Amino acid sequence: MFKRVCILSILLFSINSMLAQSSTSDTIETTLNSIWKSDQEIRFELIKLQQEGKMKSDEFQLLVEKMKKQDSLNLIQVKSILDNGWPDNLNMQANQTIFLVIQHADLQTQKQYLPIIKNAVEENKTLPSNLALLKDRINLREGKEQIYGSQVFIDSQSGKKYVQPLQNPEKIDSLRAEVGLPPMQVYLKQSFQMDWSLETYYHDLPEIKKLIEEKSK
Incomplete structure (x- = not known):
């Protein structure tokens, strides 16, 4: 009887642990989905203005400043997520959001999180192409x-x-x-x-x- 109770307790603990992890992943994904939207919407607007030949317009410059502010806010949230390591079991968009926010950050931040993204690639948590794009951006910023x-x-x-x-x-x-x-x-x-x-x-x-x-x- 004691053995059965122990097994049942272990099973309940495992189930509760899995549910907690699932709940955490869902919360992180919800946050990242919101960040994705704010990151991409501004850039789509900039691309549209660029295609219209309005890169020197006041509208374009104001939008660039708005993008920089939003990028800073997004980075604060992504840093807090990565403080506990790259999350497990995220969907593709959530994974890409983490990468994009780091890709759009300043050089110091990019270099700081380069090893974390490299490790995430090795653990199959994000795409090798993401690491490649980040390396390109860092190289160019360093004059390489x-x-x-x-x-x-x-x-x-x-x-x-x-x-x-x-x-x-x-x-x-x-x-x-x-x-x-x-x-x-x-x-x-x-x-x-x-x-x-x-x-x-x-x-x-x-x-x-x-x-x-x-x-x-």
Whole structure:
């Protein structure tokens, strides 16, 4: 009888523990879903204005400031979530939200959470492509070349789009394939309505380097 009571107690404890974990995951997902909405809505508005050639408008600049404030608020919430490690059992959108908030943060924050995202990739909690995109952004902010070609520069004066400097342009598609990213031609066409060729990249490289240098002054 005692043995049965012990087994029943263990089972009840396990069930209660699972329910508590499920409840925690649901709460975190609800928070992250709200963050996703606030992160993406502003950026969709900016993309729309960009496509309309309004990057120098007051409306665009006000929206950029609004985005920066919202990013700061979102980062506070995501940091509090990551204080306990990358959560288990999150849906895809919730996982992507954590990554996006770190991707949109300042350089110091990106570098701080890079090992956590790397560990999450190793534990199959987030996508290898997320780690690749974060590495690209960190590299460029540190004055280095990007690895995976994820970052595009848009000249606010001319509206022309450039692939930012690459470490290994000749092998870019194979490097992207290793982390689950599509070929450059597919990515650029879908995301930026751009065509990709090594010839164009090398032709534009001096100009993009000049533009980046001018922007950093």
